[in-house]
Amino acid sequence: xxxxxxxxxxxxxxxxxxxxxxxxxxxxxxxxLLIVGDVIAxxxxxxxxxxxxxxSGYFLAIGISWxxxxxxxxxxxxxxxxxxxxxxxxxxxxxxxxxxxxxCIFAGFLGYGAWLLVDESLMFNATDISALRAPLxxxxxxxxxxxxxxLFCVLLRTLDILLxxxxxRFEDVDRVAGARNDMDEAEETLEAIGAREALRR
Amino acid sequence: xxxxVFIFGVIGAFIYATIVGAxxxxxxxxxxIMLIGLFLAFFGAGVHVGAALGCLGLVAxxxxxxxxxxxxxxxxxxxxxxxxxxxxxPLFLLMGEIMLRAGLSNRLYSAxxxxxxxxxxxxxHTNIASCAVFSAISGSSVATAxxxxxxxxxxxxxxxxNPRMVLGSLAAGGALGNLIPPGITFIVYALITETSVxxxxxxxxxxxxxxxxxxxxxxxxHGFRHPAPAGPRATSAQKWQSLLxxxxxxxxxxxxxxxxxxxxxxxxxxAAFGVVGALLLGAWERKLSWPLLRDSLSGTAxxxxxxxxxxxxxxxxxxxxxxxxxxxxxASAVGSLPFPPWVLMLFIIGFYIALGTFMEGFSMIVTxxxxxxxxxxxxGYDPIWFGVIVTMLVEIAMISPPDGTILYVLQGMRQPxxxxxxxxxxxMPFLAVYIFAVFLxxxxxxxxxxxx
Numbered sequence: 001x002x003x004x005x006x007x008x009x010x011x012x013x014x015x016x017x018x019x020x021x022x023x024x025x026x027x028x029x030x031x032x033l034l035i036v037g038d039v040i041a042x043x044x045x046x047x048x049x050x051x052x053x054x055x056s057g058y059f060l061a062i063g064i065s066w067x068x069x070x071x072x073x074x075x076x077x078x079x080x081x082x083x084x085x086x087x088x089x090x091x092x093x094x095x096x097x098x099x100x101x102x103x104c105i106f107a108g109f110l111g112y113g114a115w116l117l118v119d120e121s122l123m124f125n126a127t128d129i130s131a132l133r134a135p136l137x138x139x140x141x142x143x144x145x146x147x148x149x150x151l152f153c154v155l156l157r158t159l160d161i162l163l164x165x166x167x168x169r170f171e172d173v174d175r176v177a178g179a180r181n182d183m184d185e186a187e188e189t190l191e192a193i194g195a196r197e198a199l200r201r
Numbered sequence: 202x203x204x205x206v207f208i209f210g211v212i213g214a215f216i217y218a219t220i221v222g223a224x225x226x227x228x229x230x231x232x233x234i235m236l237i238g239l240f241l242a243f244f245g246a247g248v249h250v251g252a253a254l255g256c257l258g259l260v261a262x263x264x265x266x267x268x269x270x271x272x273x274x275x276x277x278x279x280x281x282x283x284x285x286x287x288x289x290x291p292l293f294l295l296m297g298e299i300m301l302r303a304g305l306s307n308r309l310y311s312a313x314x315x316x317x318x319x320x321x322x323x324x325x326h327t328n329i330a331s332c333a334v335f336s337a338i339s340g341s342s343v344a345t346a347x348x349x350x351x352x353x354x355x356x357x358x359x360x361x362x363n364p365r366m367v368l369g370s371l372a373a374g375g376a377l378g379n380l381i382p383p384g385i386t387f388i389v390y391a392l393i394t395e396t397s398v399x400x401x402x403x404x405x406x407x408x409x410x411x412x413x414x415x416x417x418x419x420x421x422x423h424g425f426r427h428p429a430p431a432g433p434r435a436t437s438a439q440k441w442q443s444l445l446x447x448x449x450x451x452x453x454x455x456x457x458x459x460x461x462x463x464x465x466x467x468x469x470x471x472a473a474f475g476v477v478g479a480l481l482l483g484a485w486e487r488k489l490s491w492p493l494l495r496d497s498l499s500g501t502a503x504x505x506x507x508x509x510x511x512x513x514x515x516x517x518x519x520x521x522x523x524x525x526x527x528x529x530x531x532a533s534a535v536g537s538l539p540f541p542p543w544v545l546m547l548f549i550i551g552f553y554i555a556l557g558t559f560m561e562g563f564s565m566i567v568t569x570x571x572x573x574x575x576x577x578x579x580x581g582y583d584p585i586w587f588g589v590i591v592t593m594l595v596e597i598a599m600i601s602p603p604d605g606t607i608l609y610v611l612q613g614m615r616q617p618x619x620x621x622x623x624x625x626x627x628x629m630p631f632l633a634v635y636i637f638a639v640f641l642x643x644x645x646x647x648x649x650x651x652x653x
Binding site for chain 1: 243244245246247248249250251252253255256259271272274275276278279282283284285287288291292295298301302343344346347348351466469470473474476477495496497498499500501502503505506507509510511513514517560563564604610613614
C-alpha cells in the first residue's frame with residue numbers, strides 16, 4: 001500500500017477514482033454497442049439513429065476525463081524520469097513536487113476551460129447537430145465533472161507529497177510520486193494472460 | 202545525450218543560416234529559444250508529459266498571443282476530444298485487452314511453430330511470425346513483446362538455440378506491434394496531421410512485409426551459419442489441428458482489416474466490430490467472465506486516459522502555437538535553408554532516432570509532429586509516406602540499445618538470467634535491417650505508396 005501523510009483521505013479518493021475509471025471504460029463498451037447496432041440497423045433494417053457519431057464522441061471524452069484520476073491513482077501518467085531517477089532521494093523528492101505543482105496548474109486550466117465551456121452552452125442553450133438535438137451542456141458537464149475530480153485528486157496528491165517532503169520521508173515521496181514504468185506495463189500484460197511468474201525483476 | 206547534442210546542432214544550423222542571411226529574420230528568436238529551453242527543462246525534470254506540453258502551451262500563450270486565448274481552451278479540447286476517429290483508439294485497445302485475456306497467445310505460438318520449425322533457423326521464425334500475427338490484433342509493441350516473450354521463452358529452454366538470437370528475434374518481433382495495422386500510432390498521427398487512417402494502414406502493408414521478410418532473412422542466414430538439427434516433422438493431423446487453432450484469430454484479423462481495406466467500414470466502425478468479435482471469441486473459448494470483462498474495461502480506460510492527458514496537453518500547445526503561427530513560420534524558415542530536402546529529411550530521421558533513445562514513442566509523436574509535419578510538407582514529402590517512416594522510427598527507438606524499452610522487458614523475463622549485453626548483441630542484426638528498411642523507403646517511397 002502507498003504511504004500517505006493524509007491518513008485515509010487520499011486512499012478513499014484513489015478508491016473512488018478507480019471505480020470511476022471502470023465506469024469510464026464501460027462507456028467504451030457502450031460506444032461499441034452503439035456503433036455496431038447502428039451499422040447493422042443501417043444496412044439491414046434501413047434506419048439509423050443518426051446520432052452515433054456525436055454520442056460515441058461524448059462517450060470518448062467523458063470516458064477519458066472520468067479515468068484521469070484513476071490513472072493518477074495507479075501512477076500511470078507518463079513521465080520522462082530518466083534523469084530524475086538518477087538523483088539522490090532528497091533532490092528527487094523536490095523534483096517530484098515540482099512535477100506535481102505543474103500538473104496542478106495544467107489540471108486547473110483544464111477545469112477552468114471546461115467550466116467556461118459549460119457556462120457558455122447553458123447561456124446559449126446550445127444543442128448538437130445530431131438527430132437528438134441534445135443540449136450540449138449535459139455531456140459537457142459530465143466531461144467537466146471528470147476534469148474537476150482529476151484536479152481534486154492531483155491537488156490532494158500534491159499536498160501529500162509536500163507534507164511527506166517536509167517531514168523528510170523522501171523514500172515515501174518516491175512511492176507516491178514515482179512513475180510506473182514499462183516493466184510495470186509488461187508485468188500487467190503478463191498478469192492479464194496469467195503468466196505472472198514469467199517476469200523476474 | 203545524443204538527443205541534446207542533436208537539438209543543439211539543429212539550433213546551431215538555424216543560427217548559422219540566419220547569420221549568413223539565408224533564413225528569415227522575423228522569427229521571434231528570443232522567445233523561441235526560451236521555449237525550447239523550457240521544453241528541455243520540463244522533460245529533464247521529469248514533469249508529466251501532458252502537463253509539460255500544457256504548461257508550455259500556457260507559457261507560449263501568455264508570451265506570444267495577444268488574444269485572450271484561455272477563453273477558447275475548453276472549446277478546442279472538447280471538439281478534439283469528441284472526435285469520431287479518436288473513438289477507434291479505446292476500441293482497438295479494448296479488442297486487444299479481451300483477446301489477451303482470452304488466452305489465444307499460447308495456441309497461436311504452437312500452431313505457427315508446427316509450420317515453421319523446419320526452415321533453417323527453426324523455431325526462431327516462429328518468434329517473428331507469431332509476433333507479426335499478434336501485432337495485427339494488438340496495437341502496442343510492449344504488450345506484443347511481453348505476451349509473445351512469455352509464451353516463447355519456455356520453448357527455447359534447454360535447446361541448442363543461441364539465447365542471443367532468441368532474445369533478439371523476440372525484441373524484433375515486438376517492434377512490429379505498431380507498424381502492422383491496426384496500430385495506435387497511425388491513428389494519432391492521422392488525427393494530428395488530418396490524414397486518412399485507412400490510407401496509412403494501406404501504406405504500412407508494403408513496409409511491414411519488407412521488415413518481416415528482412416527479419417526472416419536474418420534468421421535464415423543465422424540458420425545456415427549455425428546449422429542445427431531440424432525440428433520434428435509434424436504429422437498431417439497436427440498440421441490440420443494447428444490450422445483449426447489459427448482460424449478464430451485469422452477470422453478476427455480478416456474482419457477488422459478487411460472492412461477497413463475494402464472501405465466497407467471506417468476504422469472506428471471496424472474497431473467496434475473487432476470488439477464484438479473478440480467478445481464472441483472469448484465466449485467460444487469459454488473464457489468470457491465478469492472478471493475478464495471488468496479487467497479489460499479498466500485496462501482500456503487506463504491506457505486511453507494515459508494517452509488522453511497527453512493529447513489534452515498537446516492540443517492545448519498546438520492551439521496556441523498555430524494561433525500565433527509558429528509551425529508555419531518554422532516551415533518557411535526551414536524551406537529557405539540552403540540545404541537540399543533529403544539532407545533535412547536525414548536530419549529529421551536522426552532527430553527521431555536520438556529522441557527515441559529516452560522518450561516513450563507515443564509522447565514523442567504527439568510532441569514533435571505538430572511542429573515537424575508542416576516542415577515535412579514544405580519540403581515536398583508525402584504526409585502518408587512520412588507517417589509510415591515516423592512509425593518505423595518509433596519502433597526502432599524501442600529496440601535500440603542502451604535504452605530501448607522492449608529490450609528491458611525481455612531481459613526481465615528470461616530464465617535463467619544473464620547479462621543485458623546478450624539482448625543488445627542479439628537485437629543488433631535485426632536493428633540494422635530495420636534501419637536499412639527505413640533508408641530503402643527513403644530511396645524508394647513506392648514501397649509504401651504503391652497501394653495508396
